[in-house]
Amino acid sequence: MSDACVLDTYPWLHVIEDSGRIPRAAGRLIGVGVTLHVPAICMWEVAMLLDRGRVHLTDPRMTCERWLHTALAHPCELAPMTPRIAAAAAGLGDEGFPVDPADRLIYATARVLDLPLITGDAAIHRFEAGLPRRARRLAVWD
Numbered sequence: 001m002s003d004a005c006v007l008d009t010y011p012w013l014h015v016i017e018d019s020g021r022i023p024r025a026a027g028r029l030i031g032v033g034v035t036l037h038v039p040a041i042c043m044w045e046v047a048m049l050l051d052r053g054r055v056h057l058t059d060p061r062m063t064c065e066r067w068l069h070t071a072l073a074h075p076c077e078l079a080p081m082t083p084r085i086a087a088a089a090a091g092l093g094d095e096g097f098p099v100d101p102a103d104r105l106i107y108a109t110a111r112v113l114d115l116p117l118i119t120g121d122a123a124i125h126r127f128e129a130g131l132p133r134r135a136r137r138l139a140v141w142d
Contacts, residue, residue, distance in 0.1 A: 004035040005140075006079065006110040008119035009045040009102075012038050016071040017058050023142040026118045037079040039109040041102045043068050081105060085112050096130065098123040110138045 007015065014021045015030060022030065030036065049055040050064050057067055072078050079085075089101070089108035097104060100123070107124060110117035117124070117138045128137050 003033065004037060004113075005029045005116045005118055006037045006039065006106070006113060006138075007042070007076070008106050008117060008121060008124075009042045009049075010120060011118040012036075012042055012071065012076070013046065013049075013055060016067075016076070022118070023120075025142050026120075026140050029116055029118060029140060034075060036076045037109065037113060037115065038072065038076050039079045039085075039106045040081050041105045043078075045102055046071075079109050079113065081109075082112070085109050088112050095127075097127050107138070116140045 011022060011026065013019070015036065046055075046068065047064050050057070050067075062070075085105065085108045088111055089104040092104045092108060093099075097107065103121060103124060106119070107117060107127075115138070117140065119125075119139050120141045121139075124139050125141065128135075128139050131137065
């Protein structure tokens with residue numbers, strides 16, 4: 001088992017809100033003592049999801065900003081966008097990765113950190129299915 005992994009936006013929400021919606025394969029990577037890296041762009045995605053009413057927090061008194069601060073406490077750790085991650089995200093287009101900039105930054109974060117990516121994003125899983133046979137797969141879900 002890895003001692004760290006990268007969380008996509010929805011898995012991060014599910015982990016923090018303790019929704020029980022993380023599949024078994026992904027759940028095995030999120031264990032005690034595991035550092036959960038959260039790409040910086042995920043904070044913006046959560047804020048947008050809350051603003052648009054697409055997700056709701058279990059505590060209705062919780063503000064978005066307070067939730068984000070709380071959700072980045074141990075074992076979660078903010079993974080900042082670095083020049084290397086930005087360049088890797090831009091280069092994903094040459095590999096046929098989907099256009100969504102947030103997904104590119106999230107995937108590039110996992111790739112640069114060389115860590116498994118906990119994601120249920122079908123487009124990311126389709127991208128990895130099309131990679132050459134010997135290419136490293138990062139995405140884990142079910």
